[in-house]
Amino acid sequence: MERHGIPPTEKMRGLKCRECGTMYPLEPMNVCSLCFGPLEVDYDYEALRGRVTRQSIAAGPKNLWRYRDLLPIGEVTDPDFGVGFTPLFKAHRLGERLGLSNLYIKNDTANPTWSFKDRVVSVAVAKAIEFGFDTVACASTGNLGNAVAAQAARRGLKCFIFMPADLELPKIVGTLIFRPTLVAVKGNYDAVNRLCAEVSATMNWGFVNINLRSYYSEGSKTLGFEVVEQLGWRVPDHIIVPMASGSLLTKVWKSLKEMERLGLIGEVPTKVHGAQAAGCSPIVTAFKEKAEFVRPVKPNTIVKSLAIGNPADGIYAVRAIRESGGLAEAVTDEEVVDGIKTLAETEGLFTETAGGVTIATVKKLVRQKVIGPDDIVVALITGCGFKTQEVLTDRLEEPMIVEPRLTAFQEQLALRVIS
Amino acid sequence: MTKKRVQLVFPKHLVDKPIVWQLGQKFKVVTNIRRANIDAECGWIDLEVEGEADEIEKGLQWLAETGVEVNPIEKQVVE
Numbered sequence: 001m002e003r004h005g006i007p008p009t010e011k012m013r014g015l016k017c018r019e020c021g022t023m024y025p026l027e028p029m030n031v032c033s034l035c036f037g038p039l040e041v042d043y044d045y046e047a048l049r050g051r052v053t054r055q056s057i058a059a060g061p062k063n064l065w066r067y068r069d070l071l072p073i074g075e076v077t078d079p080d081f082g083v084g085f086t087p088l089f090k091a092h093r094l095g096e097r098l099g100l101s102n103l104y105i106k107n108d109t110a111n112p113t114w115s116f117k118d119r120v121v122s123v124a125v126a127k128a129i130e131f132g133f134d135t136v137a138c139a140s141t142g143n144l145g146n147a148v149a150a151q152a153a154r155r156g157l158k159c160f161i162f163m164p165a166d167l168e169l170p171k172i173v174g175t176l177i178f179r180p181t182l183v184a185v186k187g188n189y190d191a192v193n194r195l196c197a198e199v200s201a202t203m204n205w206g207f208v209n210i211n212l213r214s215y216y217s218e219g220s221k222t223l224g225f226e227v228v229e230q231l232g233w234r235v236p237d238h239i240i241v242p243m244a245s246g247s248l249l250t251k252v253w254k255s256l257k258e259m260e261r262l263g264l265i266g267e268v269p270t271k272v273h274g275a276q277a278a279g280c281s282p283i284v285t286a287f288k289e290k291a292e293f294v295r296p297v298k299p300n301t302i303v304k305s306l307a308i309g310n311p312a313d314g315i316y317a318v319r320a321i322r323e324s325g326g327l328a329e330a331v332t333d334e335e336v337v338d339g340i341k342t343l344a345e346t347e348g349l350f351t352e353t354a355g356g357v358t359i360a361t362v363k364k365l366v367r368q369k370v371i372g373p374d375d376i377v378v379a380l381i382t383g384c385g386f387k388t389q390e391v392l393t394d395r396l397e398e399p400m401i402v403e404p405r406l407t408a409f410q411e412q413l414a415l416r417v418i419s
Numbered sequence: 420m421t422k423k424r425v426q427l428v429f430p431k432h433l434v435d436k437p438i439v440w441q442l443g444q445k446f447k448v449v450t451n452i453r454r455a456n457i458d459a460e461c462g463w464i465d466l467e468v469e470g471e472a473d474e475i476e477k478g479l480q481w482l483a484e485t486g487v488e489v490n491p492i493e494k495q496v497v498e
Contacts, residue, residue, distance in 0.1 A: 019454065036424055036453045036465040036492050117498075139497040162497075189497060197491030210496055244498065293456050293463060296428055296488060310428075312494040 005068040005076070006051060012072060015214050016042035018316065026072070028131050028206065030213040038312065039214045041072045045261050052262050054233060057225075064119055064222040070258060071222070072215045073126045081154060083118040084222050086110040088230040088378070093346035094359075098366050102376045104236070106227055107349060113150050113174070114384035115143040115305075115352075116223060116248070121208055123219035125151045128206030134158055135205040139196040140175075141167060142305055143383055148208055149178035160205070162196050164189055174387065217247045217313070224255025227378050228265060235270050237375040238326070240362050242354040242382055243274045243283050244306040246294075246317030252380075253320040271326040273370075274317055275361035277303035277353070278330040283314045287321055287328035294318065302333045302391045303353040305383055327370060331360035337395050339363070340385060350385035358382075422469045425479065428488035429462040438487060439464065446478035447471065465492060 008026065015024040019037030030039055052069045060066030064084025065076045087107045095103035111118035121144070128136050137160040138148045145161045152159035159180035163172065164187065176182055185192045200207040208216050228235055235256060241249040249272060256268045276284045279301025286294040294314030299307035311317070321328055331339070339359030344350050351359070358379045365371045385392075400416055402409045429438070434457055443450050448470035455464040468475050479489050 031424070031492055034453070036467075141497060144498040193495055193497050194491060196496050197493055200496075207496075209498055210493055213493070245495070293461070295461055296490070296494075308495045308498065310426075310490055310495040312496075 006048065008072070008074045010047055011043055011069060013042045013044050015039040028127075028133075028211040030211055041214055041218055043070070043258075045258070049262050052264070054229075054264060057229065057264075064122060064219065064226075067222050067225045070225070070255075071123055072218050073123060074130055077126060077129060078122070078151075078155065081112060081118075081122070081151070083111055083122045085226060088227060089347075091347050091379075094343060097342060097346055098363060099373050100362075100366065100371065100377055101374050103362070104227075104231070104376070104378045105343075105347060105349065106223065106378055106380050108223065108380065108382050109349070109351065109355075109384035113143070113146040114387060115147065116220070116380075116382040117143045117147040118151075119222050120216045120219035121147040121151050124148075124206065124208035124212045124216035125155060125157070127212055127215040128157070128208070129155065131206065133204070133206035135160065135203075136208060137161070137196075137200070137203075137205045138208045139163070139192055142171065142387070144209065145172075145175040145180075146178075146387075149175045149180040152180060153178040162192055162199075164192050170390075213312075217251055220248045220251035221255035221258070223248070223380060224252040225259065228256070228259060231376070231378075233265060234376070235265055235268055236378045237269065238271050238273060238365070238371055238377045240273045240275055240358050240365070240377070240379045242306055242357050242380065243276050243311070243317055243328075244308040244354075245311045246274075246283050246313035246315075248380075248382070249274050250313050250316045250320050253324055268324075270324060271370075272321055272324040273326040273361065273365060274321050274328040275357045276328070276330045277301040277306055277336060277357055278332050279303070280307045280309060281330035282309060283311055283317050284328040284330040286314060287318045291318075301336075303336055303357055304388070305352060305354045306357060327365065329361050329364050331357055331364060335360035335363075337391065340392070341396075343381070344385070349381065351381045352383040352385045352388045353391055354383050355379075355381040355385070420469060421472050421475065422467055423475050423479075424465070424467050424492040426490040426492055426494060427464045427466055427482065428490065429457065429464075430486055430488075431460055433486055434459065434462050438482070438485065439466065442468075442478050442482060445481060447474050448478050 017032035108116040135158040139162040165184035200210040280299035296310035336356035339356035
């Protein structure tokens, strides 16, 4: 397999502050030292135009590295792990239930550790190795920790995962199995957060979502690239994106605009809609209030994977939604559970709560007539429900309990309405 | 001497108070505002605080006790 794409020096100018525009070299840093704004990779699109084509992408592997020329990495050093190029399928039965004739599901539960975090971590770990770090780290209570620990194991890197000490064992098995050093911090969520920011400033480690965040977040673009390519280089009318830090939505929008800029697609008409749980919806609130500041909140929702009360990219997500002409909506925990069940019952896909937020938001936007019956709609399912089964306790139909006799079974069956 | 970068978030009842000035008066720290946005409802300041480590910690503790939310400049990193 051809591992060399366009060299980093030819495709990237450096890191650029999103607020004041100050440029920095491509180093492990994420905050502008002048204004403290976040840094983002600055590509040389003129240099890329004509070199990144539908054909050059199609010639790449069937994983996220087919878009390597639009990612901030040099050589692809782990081509075979199977991250990305997850299925995009037409959701006939769910579409029928919701009154949509062109509803598509992007199934990112098909990644190696069952969530889209494998994408961002792939880029962060590749970058960590390029920078010469022998240790990667993150603070996580779920999907991110799973992904970092797995890829560190695969690449032979040392790994530290920080978590609150009171997290239940079943939630950490999916991380511990990869044998990282799990640091259980005696303190609440905020204490873990503060400690990790301090640790990242003092240790020479690749903290995937702190000092490597500018690179890490670029991995999310591959979701957008794939959606368009898998639709036959068509852009959808609507994409519904669950929001935690807001980074995923920002990068999905960026991916569409990059493809437009490079001439891979025409003008982008897509409305990008952001979805949050009502118990933690600071980005939705800022959008609805037309605010220029995302006010932090204390999360209170079953949707733990989106429970980021002080989202790092919140305001950029608000701006991306506005620019695309999309909307931001919040849904209740009950609507989330209903969304999870509806997706499972109609499409055979078990999503974690974030996917329930997405499906519930699609329903809401259809009800509001924001989405029309024949619009092309893509719902991003970013994580797998088998990891978070506890949210469905007492919310599913009871099993049919029978004595081990045929007549007993037949009697029970007669009482039960099977739909 | 050390430097620390923090994001301060002010609730409504503190937006008109000279909190950053008080921080510099009560503790031996130098404060340097890099970005900020404050209106009648709430506000935030991205602040650099310079001083001895324990003095910075005491100052940040006082801010939290006063009702100001003190966050890392990266905001929430637990994902």
